[in-house]
Amino acid sequence: MNAAVRNAIRQFVKNDLTWTILKPIVKVSEFLTYQREVATAVPSVDPDKRVFEDLIGTPVVKYGPLTGLKYPSFTSYGSSIYPKIIGSYEAEIAPVVEQIIANGYSEILDIGCAEGYYANGLALKSPGSKVYAYDTDEQARTFCTEMAELNGVSDRVSVSGTCTAEMLAKFPFTGKGLIFCDCEGYEKHLFNKNNVDNLTNCDLLIETHDFIDITISGYIEDLFKHTHDIEVIRSLDDITKAKTYGFAEGKGLNIVQREKLYHEGRPHIMEWYWLKTKGRK
Template sequence: MKILTKIKDNIFSKSLSENATTITVLEKTGNQIYTGPFAGLVIPDILKPSLKLAEALGLYEYALHRFFSDLINKDIKNIMVIGGHKGYYPAGLSNLLRPENMYVFEMDSNFQPLIDSWVEANNLKPYHTFGEASEEILLRWNNKIDFLLIDCEGAEDFLLQPQKFVWQKNTDILVEIHHFYDNKILGNLISRFKNTHDLSIIYDDISENKKIENVLEGLEIKGTFRGHPKHRWIFDKNRNKIITAGIFLYMSVKR
């Protein structure tokens, strides 16, 4: 029992250390995202206790940044995010691209206040918010979507079906691939979209850790963070915690 308690205490102290580092960063940067495509975005007070250090620094999922840069050269007026979570990507994309419509789906209603908090803190155009992205909603969807971002923990196979949800044939898509749930999912999606989209596979950038260390050094902050790949994990079918790797698929409509 004492050994177990000690392990829990160590885990808790590591979590506190990263959070303390994040709070120190925010104090130095004026409570704004420090760099990256979402730089300058004000971080709501409600999110400060749970914000990842990489998010506060603007280096979160650094490998995706060049694909967001690709979007600024396109006429992106309507964005859909399936898996809004705590609102980091809806807010960042809304602030960067200034779409006419931002549609956000999030099944967990507990996240809704967090998603909304970015809108108020940054004076963003209010989102259209939904719960689950059900088959009924996606089948009946009539509004044009220029860009779709999906992070839904293994639901990619259901959500991305261009033969069924035909509007997806004309939509640029960025999806996180949870191959530990389904090792055929990447190949399946490539087969479905290769005739209508130009495809790019994206892998986590391990150098993200070094970039974070360099920024902390520049800010004269001595802190700790979980880093890659410790922040990426899932429960397998036996409820064992396993470390995963980040893989994404970017699908740009053929012009």
């Protein structure tokens, strides 16, 4: 491009009115270019995938409170599969999950269930509980249903789409209930003053997403502080997990491979709010 043409273009786009018209077109062009690159890219295969799956063997949870949970395949929705099969996934809340299993809830609501790691795992380990699993992803719901059948708990796992605040206000708990919630910031809309009365005899484990809205955790704490005892549990970053986790499957791997194996991909340190009802004796 010669200097005269280049200068003419610069003068053209420097005009505010011209740029107001052109900018959306440029943005659309950038977006379409990116989508074309994605659509035409040849999928790459991580060479460590075979290494990890050979080390792990069959996709059955190896360790932790959900040991023995069977997966139809090495597939996960919205999170990494290998930590789930190993049992390192969200190990920070493993003691709480053990409490949940021991408590024997009448109903367990898993809101944001993905492929059903917790929904089916809790159904498997808590045979007296009826589990209601909710997710907006149709493929995840299909996989969750398949996993329930594989683990012999399909008669106690009900899989549905969106759970709303209005549904929580009217949910017919028959005894002591549990709500297990990981819904990517939607928790601020899901729990409110109109349904909190129906949850006073429930325990809740809510993963808060302050990186989406920094007011979420404070909102949850204010909403439940009069009816529930509150414990806050913080997540570990993936680097710490790679350096400190001692699961057998990670031994013999280098630090880069261990970070991949235990990788959960949280964008920031996260918090779980473990809310235990003050009303239940």
